[in-house]
Amino acid sequence: MIRVDVALKLGDFDLDVDFENGAGITALFGRSGSGKSMTINLIAGLRRPDRGCIVLDGRVLVDTEANIFVPAYRRRVGLVFQDAQLFPHLSVRQNLLFGRWFAPKAAANIPFGPVVETLGIGHLLERKPARLSGGEKQRVAMGRALLASPEILLMDEPLASLDTERKLEILPLIESLRDNLRIPIVYVSHAVDEVARLASRVVVLDNGHVVAAGTVEDVLGPGLSGTGLSRFARxxxxxxxxxxxxxxxxxxxxxxxxxxxxxxxxxxxxxxxxxxxxxxxxxxxxxxxxxxxxxxxxxxxxxxxxxxxxxxxxxxxxxxxxxxxxxxxxxxxxxxxxxxxxxxxxxxxxxxxxxxxxxxxxxxxx
Structure with a gap:
């Protein structure tokens, strides 16, 4: 379970979000510039909020009143971005094992073999990232995040740079991670089809604020009124x-x-x-x-x-x-x-x- 209640002012933009997420996938949904990625960065520890708290499974990561701020490398957070951000000089195997550096010794490590098998990347282990397709890079990025044995997985528009066919390859893999690992996942997207397929809960952001939250069925559709989305995106x-x-x-x-x-x-x-x-x-x-x-x-x-x-x-x-x-x-x-x-x-x-x-x-x- 993660509890997020934070505020941050950047220039003219005010972010003020408040939501909870248990097992399964919570989607942060909204048009570009609504504050989705900024929220992910606050959870990951890449930015400090001006006010608020973030609590992960009872462990306080941020509490501005108590002056608590756990640095990113100690948060047990797995990150997958739109750009896979793999190390170009390392093989796929080495990129995957890099995640182990961030797993505490006492943590129950997610085994290497099952991750490789689930993601279908066993035949890629000796390749360098330059020889991978976009979809293959994202699979490796997901594997690296998982092998860090995170307590929560943050996915920031992981399919945005992929074409439709590659998306259709990756979506079942994310479903498998959701159903088999049972760790909380916060998934950022502005694509309704991705959110509908993956999420159990949706938090809609607009101009830095939560304007709707609930089940996929209840929130998408009428719940998007006033968010400024194009009629073709409704x-x-x-x-x-x-x-x-x-x-x-x-x-x-x-x-x-x-x-x-x-x-x-x-x-x-x-x-x-x-x-x-x-x-x-x-x-x-x-x-x-x-x-x-x-x-x-x-x-x-x-x-x-x-x-x-x-x-x-x-x-x-x-x-x-x-x-x-x-x-x-x-x-x-x-x-x-x-x-x-x-x-x-x-x-x-x-x-x-x-x-x-x-x-x-x-x-x-x-």
Whole structure:
């Protein structure tokens, strides 16, 4: 468990964050410049806060009132950055073993072999970083951080520099670390699909302050209102159960109390819980169930709120789905007025299957 309650002023920027994180992954989410990386640096001990405290598993790392500041090298923190930051003159094996220098002798060391096997880097051990791809470098960086036997793992945009295919290779590895090691992980990202797939808890930062915190399903979507994100970045996460596969059409059915979600292709083992990312711009709203349309997914719910600027063309509609979960949909103000949508109205959210990325669908955290 980590407890963070810190404040720091840098020029005109004021950071003031307060959150807790247990086992699993807590995502620090927000647009660039919101204070995510600065928060990571404070946890790691790379910066001192002006005020506050940081407590890791009962051990006080920072307490400004008591004048306590544990230096970075004594914090038992594993760091993975956007840039792998490997030592270019060392082999992969030597880079990995470098992490051991920071593991206390009394610590229960994470074994070298299982880390190498989990990350799939056994064939790379004798290579130098210059001969590695971006994805391979990030695997090695994760291994080095783990072999330091950290009490917490901090990951600052670790996939930001990778293309989609490399991201899809690394995401299952991070899931494996999450599920098998059971150490707290704080994961910085501004990518909804990464957060939806990995995190159990989300802390949304905007302009240095926490504006929302909670489960992925509750926070993403309506919880991002007022954060200044582009309409193309606004997405919701809906959790359901993988119910069946339509083999004739190669479609996967996800069951939700609000309706059936259809994915193209096969998303995973039937019976498990899964999360689906639905972009606000991919939702069509109707006041009655749609008929004779190509749209396969219809989710029923109730309008919880409508955001609209008097002189702007767009409106945002927050929807409480039947059963559980929330959606945030974008439409023109004209469409909202013509539908006469009001808070409390029944509404149906229509989503084309081809708009959903089955590759981003992941099992809910165990």
């Amino acid at each position: 997405s919701s996460v809906v959790a359901g159960r993988l119910a069946a596969v339509d083999a004739a059409y190669d479609l996967t059915e996800i069951s939700h109390p609000a309706g059936t979600i259809w994915l193209t292709g096969r998303a995973g083992p039937i019976g498990r819980e899964a999360r689906v990312v639905i972009r606000a711009t991919d939702i069509t709203l109707a006041k009655t169930p749609a008929q004779n349309l190509s749209v396969r997914t219809t989710l029923a719910g109730t309008v919880a709120g409508i955001e609209a600027e008097d002189d702007g063309p767009l409106a945002g509609v927050s929807i409480d789905l039947d059963g559980h979960g929330h959606l945030f949909a974008l439409a023109t103000r004209k469409a909202i007025d013509e539908l006469a949508l009001r808070p409390g109205d029944r509404v149906y959210a229509l989503v084309k299957s081809v708009a959903l990325d089955e590759r981003a669908v992941a099992a809910a955290e165990a």
